[in-house]
Each structure stands twice: as C-alpha cells, then as structure tokens.
Amino acid sequence: MTHKNHQPDRALSVGPGAIIREYKADEAQQWAQRWLAVYAAGERAPGLNQYLWHTFSYEAYPSVCGSDADRCYAEQDGSEIVVLANHRRTAVLTDALPTHCSMADYCVFPPDLAWTMAFTHEDGWLGPYFAKHPDYASLTERAKQQRVARLRKIQETERARQKGWV
Numbered sequence: 001m002t003h004k005n006h007q008p009d010r011a012l013s014v015g016p017g018a019i020i021r022e023y024k025a026d027e028a029q030q031w032a033q034r035w036l037a038v039y040a041a042g043e044r045a046p047g048l049n050q051y052l053w054h055t056f057s058y059e060a061y062p063s064v065c066g067s068d069a070d071r072c073y074a075e076q077d078g079s080e081i082v083v084l085a086n087h088r089r090t091a092v093l094t095d096a097l098p099t100h101c102s103m104a105d106y107c108v109f110p111p112d113l114a115w116t117m118a119f120t121h122e123d124g125w126l127g128p129y130f131a132k133h134p135d136y137a138s139l140t141e142r143a144k145q146q147r148v149a150r151l152r153k154i155q156e157t158e159r160a161r162q163k164g165w166v
Contacts, residue, residue, distance in 0.1 A: 012103060014083050017096025028091035031084050038113050038133055052086055052107055053118035056129035063118075069130035073097065073117045076110075077140075079147065083108050114139035 013019075023031065032052075040048055045060035056063040064072060078097030085091065086105035098108055104121035114136050120127030133139055160166045 012083060012085055012090045012092050012101065012106075014092065014094050014098040014101045016099065017078070017081075017094045019092045019094050020080070021093040023091040023093070025089045028084060028089050031082055031091050032088035034113060035084060035107060035109065035116065039116055039131060051105055051120070052084075052088075053105065053120050053127055053129055056118055056131060057120075057126050061131055063129040063131035065127060065129050066124075069117065069128045072115075072130040073108075073128070076115060077143065077147065080111055081108055082111055110143065112139050112143060114143065 012022075035052070036048075039061050040052070040055040045054040045056075045058040047054040047058070048060075051057075055061045056065070063069070074097070076097060079095060081094050081097060083092050083094060083098055083101060084107045085103045086107070090103075093111075101119065105119065107116050107118045109116040112133075114133050116131050118127060118129040118131075120129070157166065
C-alpha cells in the first residue's frame, strides 16, 4: 500500500487558510531537527526514522490521542503555524490551524514549538496526537503578549491613518 506521505516531491497544500511561506528542503530539515529536539530528544521511540509520530505512539513523549487531541488542537491559536511533512523535506508556514493536508503523515506546530499535533495515516486507530512543550505555559503566554502588541500596533496605525497622520 502506498500512502500519500511517500511522495516527497509533491507540493504540500493545507487548508483552511493561506500559505504564508514555503520552506526550502534544508529549512524543512531544520524544522524537523528543532521538533525532534523537543518532542523526541534521545530518539527513544522505535521507528522514529519512519514516522515522527512514533515518539507519541510508543509513549516516549507524553501526549493525548484521538478526540482528546482534536479538542486540545482546536483550542490553540492558529495565526502562524508550521506544517511539516513526515519525510522532513517539505514544510510551509500557514495563517490558520490546518484541518486538512495533502500529506497523510504530518506535524503541525507554532514556530516556538509550544505544542504540536501529529496527524497520522492511522487516524482513528493511532492518532492524531497532541503534545505540549515542557515550557508550554510560558511560551503560550509570550505568544499571547506578542499577538496583543501586534494588534495594538495595527490599531494605532489605523487610528493615525484615519486622522491623516500617516
């Protein structure tokens, strides 16, 4: 059986939302290395070279699975999201939490890696998996403060434009 994730040269498409950036292969590999450093340090999971999500299915890193994972995922901010294909050579940055992807096995996470969602071709049996970074609370608080500051700057710029100052 051939799964979609075994087609590494195929473009990665996600939805909803827009792709903000398509990463080069070496950049995708760097994202994979950063992800592995957080969620699979020491590569304690068998088969990790085949599927990134094996770190969760083999319980090498704590996670929730199935509908619990879906619920946790839906609660996350989706303003900037990295989508990394399992083969680690393709990644994109999108502006919304993806609910579908052209790959069967992929990981979704914010650039600070505060959390991750690993989607699998075994969905319904194994996966999806949701996991949090050890510093999840501080990372999400920092991200929230950054979003508030960006929104404030946008509002100030709009007010200045309306008053003719810009």
